[in-house]
Amino acid sequence: MSARAHERWAAFLKQIADRHKLVSDEAEQGARAALAECGYDPTPVASAWGAVTHRLQELERRIIDTWNEKVGDTFQAEGYDQATWDSERRKGEDLAFALENARQALEMRVLANGAREMFGRALATQKERLCPRCGAQLAIPFTHRAINVTCAHCNSVGTFEPGALLRTVVAFAEHPVSWEAAQQEWLAMRIAERRIRDTRSPAPLALLKDYERAQIAYWFRYIGTRVHFAPELRDVAHEVRSRMDGWYRMSAEHEQEWVRAGRPREVF
Template sequence: MEQEIAKIAERWDAFLIKIENRFHEIVNEANAALPALLLVENFDTTAFGVAYQGIETQLKELISKISDTYQEKVTPALEEIQEREEAAVEDREGSLDEFYARFYPLYEREQNKGLTLQHQLDRELRIAGIRVPAAAAHLLHDEARKALAKTFQCTQCQAPLPLRNNFFRSYYQTCDYCQTVNTFEPGTIARNVEHYALHALAEEAAFEEALAYYDMELKYRSQRDDESPVLSKEELLQCYTAYAEKYLKARIEIIPDYANQYESDLASRIEHVRKWTLGEHGLDFSIPSNEERSR
């Protein structure tokens, strides 16, 4: 039995290595090409968004192949061995408990290989989902600032006027030369920065908190109903709140007007987590027990 499972494990290992290598190839290509695409498209975010969605779909499909292949190839092969060995044990009136003590650790070892890589790549996808859009957002933000700085001049004397860091909203600027009060209008490019870049830059600012919440949520979802919980709902909610606060405050640093809706945005986000993560929908990733698998 052990030799048969070893051969299955060898093929399974080779498949997992192939998936991991291909995943990293795609991520590296995205890191190199997507921000540059924004430059090629003259800072039109539509093409970037379509390209990133396509890459994200590819990565998710690779991750899904892990569980699909395990269910389609590995599980049937292991269960065939299990059924055959169980029958042999019963024929000789042996102990099924002794067989299970040998078999299930090997079964779980192969299952855990897939789960471990799946979780690893899910986490790397989350990281890429922050870093790649943020890199493009910085390019867009900088380009908007340079373009607006060239055109913001006093309407009276044509003297160049300084551009504020927060140039997403209209504001008044007094000319140092003639004291004329000028109205700054951000225009399409700056509004496009707000539309696209705001979320990406705020996510980047809350990077550590986002990953901390990702890791804790995974641990929470992995808890089994038949075991004492390691993480409580309150602990997970506190971790999420730290992320949400950092994210929302980062938005305010970019656009101060968002301070007016900070409390309502925070409450809405927390309520969403309460309902969909901490409620009955939050326990659908529990790992089955040995007894459940043998039924």
């Protein structure tokens, strides 16, 4: 590959990555300011985030679109071998994948951080945040339920009853905060899924099992966190099995190697 062709493709990928980060940074700062302007009502910010998602997705799509429309043909016309062509295309695919993951993490971070800020502000309006005995501020966790809290200063126990505003904030926070806790498991799940997509059909059983385990790990971490907000999810294993059922029925059942191996579901 000529140095010029190589450098132009690398420069294009860097331009996309830099632009993606700039849009993301501006959106994150803008969301923080907009939340304050809206009186810490999360609804307008959450609704407006669709435009940010659209801009970022356009940048992500531009990578492979540009390769398909221009770059790939140029490399082939100049006589470069298939291995080099595959390697350079893969660089674009890897970047697009990384940017997709960054976009998801950005959205969840913005929503979770906004919820935490709203929680702190809502909490400050409630007298129950103070110890009824010594007046010290109690350490109140994210909660939408009445709970007993032990004062770190005098060890007396006070009851905290969240008001309507706090309940609304916690409901808004439930998904992004839980997702943040499971971010590493989510990324591992994405990687396992991608490995299956990159493999010619039929997918090997080993990759299917890796993806199954990655999904289970994600759901256990996600629901295990979310149960703090939604006690009705306390049977975490049951909830995980319920969420996995769709994959078993809609995906695994259509994989030859999975069926041939006797549908070897993980037991938990």
